[in-house]
């Protein structure tokens with residue numbers, strides 16, 4: 119595997135220009151010869167440090183910052199100064215630091231973006247500047263080999279809703295995770311916020327809000343603005359992957375369907391979440407020695423993630439257990455704000471994209487409906503007797519003790535996935551679900567939680583069912599093979615490879631998914647599975663032999679190590 123230390127890079131910057139460029143700055147890592155060649159001898163203290171020594175220093179600086187949001191700000195500054203050191207530090211402390219740069223802490227960083235702002239990062243495409251979008255786009259991308267765009271309009275950030283221009287923070291976090299867990303070269307990725315205004319009145323009232331202080335643009339004007347961006351990506355970077363993140367419920371699926379067969383696009387909340395949840399459930403049914411098609415699945419929160427999960431589990435049941443779509447759909451019971459999504463709710467309460475999962479009215483549903491004709495979660499659990507309960511509702515504590523114990527009456531090993539992020543929005547704390555079911559529940563959450571104590575004294579590790587365990591590999595597998603589109607079969611191939619790595623397959627008392635400390639290895643395996651599928655089905659734009667895929671992926675991965683620099687008067691290479 120070629121690593122950066124064996125690489126030589128020709129760089130045209132010198133002096134302050136190289137010291138202040140995060141892609142090229144090495145700080146005390148510049149060798150004596152490089153300092154002479156790049157005019158740095160008088161700009162740096164005498165000692166030359168290794169990256170390892172720099173990571174020790176940076177980690178000490180991190181530890182003195184006690185609050186997670188302060189650690190987050192420190193790491194943001196480190197990334198603004200020196201990419202290799204930033205990713206080198208994260209790689210050495212993966213499990214400890216992912217919750218700092220990603221959920222849950224990044225939610226606070228995004229919500230306070232205008233007050234934490236010190237330096238811009240990424241591409242800000244703002245609605246009033248629509249006319250100059252192509253010029254603004256090319257300012258940052260012209261002449262660059264861009265493999266990945268991560269874009270958000272920030273209407274549904276995690277579970278904290280509309281965050282306006284702060285949405286750049288989810289795009290940069292997701293992009294950093296691509297680099298950290300799949301080896302995307304950060305110089306080949308662009309994070310984008312589509313600032314189309316915000317309906318968050320708190321932001322609009324904030325005199326320090328740095329985004330466009332206007333109500334959110336919707337309808338034809340919104341579609342035109344988004345399309346202008348997508349067409350620029352397609353025109354200038356036809357082989358790139360376009361990753362949509364945290365779009366609102368009225369746009370996420372609609373935009374995915376609009377562009378799905380025109381470019382390699384991916385909606386993480388829909389497809390990434392669906393894939394990781396399919397892997398977690400595949401692992402859980404392995405523990406219970408049952409099949410996906412044996413399950414009765416209640417999904418609480420029929421939004422972008424909830425529908426993405428439902429569709430992916432449905433497609434998984436069809437692909438793995440060979441059920442028809444109609445029969446597979448019958449395994450699902452979806453609830454939203456108005457309770458069980460059933461025929462008699464009427465079209466005003468049923469969004470068009472939910473229609474395929476509307477339950478025909480069962481007698482029990484009408485018998486247990488309230489005065490508004492709505493059937494709540496406890497009633498559904500009593501009547502449906504679900505084996506699986508998935509939460510993506512943003513409603514903290516929605517899975518009450520009564521709901522969980524009712525579920526446990528009807529199934530030996532309740533499978534409970536409270537997936538809402540950040541942590542404070544979790545539908546049930548895993549330790550409660552564990553206690554209320556006498557240690558029988560099979561659990562996975564959207565953000566990290568500590569292990570639970572089982573009645574037999576053993577620790578039960580709570581799997582983090584977060585799309586970061588799979589989306590980097592899904593995306594990398596597609597982009598490295600220059601797949602023209604991200605197909606459903608590529609996604610299922612990635613989900614099945616992830617499921618095959620589940621610790622619970624070896625020890626049923628172990629976690630349902632690999633630990634995040636293994637996330638680089640896991641996403642590498644997912645990327646291999648996706649690349650193999652893309653090549654097998656003809657979606658790939660490269661002609662690799664299957665036996666070469668692993669090595670090809672490995673040799674293209676960006677490793678956070680210093681290359682040897684040679685000064686180039688003619689221009690940066």
Ligand SMILES: NC(=O)c1ccc[n+]([C@@H]2O[C@H](COP(=O)([O-])OP(=O)(O)OC[C@H]3O[C@@H](n4cnc5c(N)ncnc54)[C@H](O)[C@@H]3O)[C@@H](O)[C@H]2O)c1
Nearest residue numbers: 276277419420421422423454455510511538539564584585
């Ligand atoms: N674990 C993961 O990898 C992952 C991935 C994506 C989203 N999520 C989390 O899932 C949650 C939802 O994300 P989303 O993008 O789908 O948002 P969304 O706004 O599209 O969907 C939320 C859904 O919950 C419904 N809801 C709200 N209040 C409810 C209530 N009282 N009862 C029932 N349903 C209710 C809403 O009507 C909506 O349909 C967020 O917390 C997000 O962070 C987790």
Ligand SMILES: O=C(O)C[C@H](O)C(=O)O
Nearest residue numbers: 221276386387539584585
């Ligand atoms: O961002 C995450 O942590 C996962 C997911 O994309 C979400 O929106 O919650």
Ligand SMILES: [Mg+2]
Nearest residue numbers: 276363364387
């Ligand atoms: Mg998301």
